[in-house]
Amino acid sequence: xxxxxxxxxxxxxxxxxxxxxxxxxxxxxxxxxxxxxxxxxxxxxxxxxxxxxxxxxxxxxxxxxxxxxxxxxxxxxxxxxxxxxxxxxxxxxxxxxxxxxxxxxxxxxxxxxxxxxxxxxxxxxxxxxxxxxxxxxxxxxxxxxxxxxxxxxxxxxxxxxxxxxxxxxxxxxxxxxxxxxxxxxxxxxxxxxxxxxxxxxxxxxxxxxxxxxxxxxxxxxxxxxxxxxxxxx
Ligand SMILES: NC(=O)c1ccc[n+]([C@@H]2O[C@H](COP(=O)([O-])OP(=O)(O)OC[C@H]3O[C@@H](n4cnc5c(N)ncnc54)[C@H](OP(=O)(O)O)[C@@H]3O)[C@@H](O)[C@H]2O)c1
Numbered sequence: 087x088x089x090x091x092x093x094x095x096x097x098x099x100x101x102x103x104x105x106x107x108x109x110x111x112x113x114x115x116x117x118x119x120x121x122x123x124x125x126x127x128x129x130x131x132x133x134x135x136x137x138x139x140x141x142x143x144x145x146x147x148x149x150x151x152x153x154x155x156x157x158x159x160x161x162x163x164x165x166x167x168x169x170x171x172x173x174x175x176x177x178x179x180x181x182x183x184x185x186x187x188x189x190x191x192x193x194x195x196x197x198x199x200x201x202x203x204x205x206x207x208x209x210x211x212x213x214x215x216x217x218x219x220x221x222x223x224x225x226x227x228x229x230x231x232x233x234x235x236x237x238x239x240x241x242x243x244x245x246x247x248x249x250x251x252x253x254x255x256x257x258x259x260x261x262x263x264x265x266x267x268x269x270x271x272x273x274x275x276x277x278x279x280x281x282x283x284x285x286x287x288x289x290x291x292x293x294x295x296x297x298x299x300x301x302x303x304x305x306x307x308x309x310x311x312x313x314x315x316x317x318x319x
Contacts, residue, residue, distance in 0.1 A: 089138070091115040091214075093159055093207070095146050095199075096170030098126040100269035101221065101287040105167060108291045110134045117158045119170070121145050146170045146199035147191070156206040163210035165298060168200035168220045168243075176274040178232030189235045196239035201246050204259075211257050217298055218259040220247045222306065226263070233275075244306055251304035260297060261306040264290045 092109050096102040098120030106116055110133040120126040123143035130141045140158045144151030172195035174188050200220055211218065225233040226240035247261040266272060268284040292314030297307065299315060 089113060089115050090164040091117070091159065091162065092165035092167065093117040093155060093163060093203075094165075094167040094169055095119055095155075095203070098122060098129040100271060101264055101267060101290060102167070102169040103129050104287040104291050105169070105294055106139075107133060107288075108295060109165075110136075110139070114138070114164075116140070117142065117155060119144050119146065119151070119155060145195075146203070147194040149202070152199065152202055152206060155203065156210075159207060159210055161210055162214040162216075163207050164214045164216045166203060166207055166211060166216065166218045168203060168218070170199070171196050171221065171271065172236075172239075173271050173274050174235045177277055178236075178275060180232060181234040184235050189238075192235050192239045193242070196236070197242045197246065200243060204246075204250060208254065208257065212254075216257060218247075218250070218257060219294065219297070220244075220259070220261045222247075222261040222263050224263050224265070224308075226261075247304075247306065255304075257304075258302075259304045260302070262294065262297065263306070263308045264294075265308065265310050 092114050094102050094106050097106040097118035106118055116139045119142050126141050126143050130136050130139050133139060142154055142158060172192045174192045204218060220243050222244050223240040225237035226244050244261045247259055251259045266284045267287045268281050269287055272281050272284060290309045293309040293312040295315035296312050
């Protein structure tokens with residue numbers, strides 16, 4: 087089998103890093119990003135095959151950075167994971183107090199950037215019979231106080247994913263709700279609270295691997311509803 091290639095945004099911490107670790111363990115080529123170059127470099131150095139990784143520090147909301155990511159991918163892409171995400175201000179403000187500039191930034195990172203990456207990479211994904219995974223949230227479908235800006239962005243991402251799936255039946259495209267995870271983003275949503283009872287992001291990876299390696303039709307899925315892949319796959 088030819089070596090497969092994945093682009094994972096936000097792979098220096100949390101879920102993106104956990105997924106990059108699993109894919110690198112399986113020999114995948116990776117293109118990864120994150121804004122903090124030092125943290126990204128350290129994450130890549132810890133992977134099984136750092137020599138098979140192109141790490142491009144940058145912000146997914148930046149047009150030139152996204153163009154560089156697409157160029158690094160080349161003509162074929164097996165997997166695009168739109169994982170990098172912006173929570174918005176912490177503590178989470180009520181919608182009445184959400185600054186419109188902050189909402190615009192959340193939408194830029196969580197909605198505009200993922201679609202722009204899909205647009206840039208659809209030909210490469212088609213060439214490889216590839217898969218798109220857009221990381222969503224239960225905040226897209228539940229009305230939690232304080233989560234209005236972020237939740238609206240994830241609801242928009244879900245809808246983009248659903249319409250892209252209708253328009254591109256030759257590409258598998260999923261919106262995935264990973265569930266709560268003990269990560270920096272989750273801590274920012276609950277400042278000062280002990281979040282150690284939430285599962286580690288690594289616990290979600292077997293479900294993502296099952297989705298990536300399986301043949302589920304395009305759609306919105308909750309990681310908790312997937313049957314996790316065997317650790318050896
Ligand atoms: N944690 C949860 O409970 C939870 C629940 C539901 C959904 N999710 C979703 O799961 C995904 C992963 O979240 P996480 O909890 O793993 O987050 P995290 O631990 O905060 O990690 C976020 C990653 O994305 C990078 N990143 C953030 N903004 C970026 C930007 N504008 N451009 C490029 N990279 C950026 C971060 O690196 P830099 O900061 O260096 O850029 C980091 O590598 C997100 O889509 C999130 O919305 C999380």
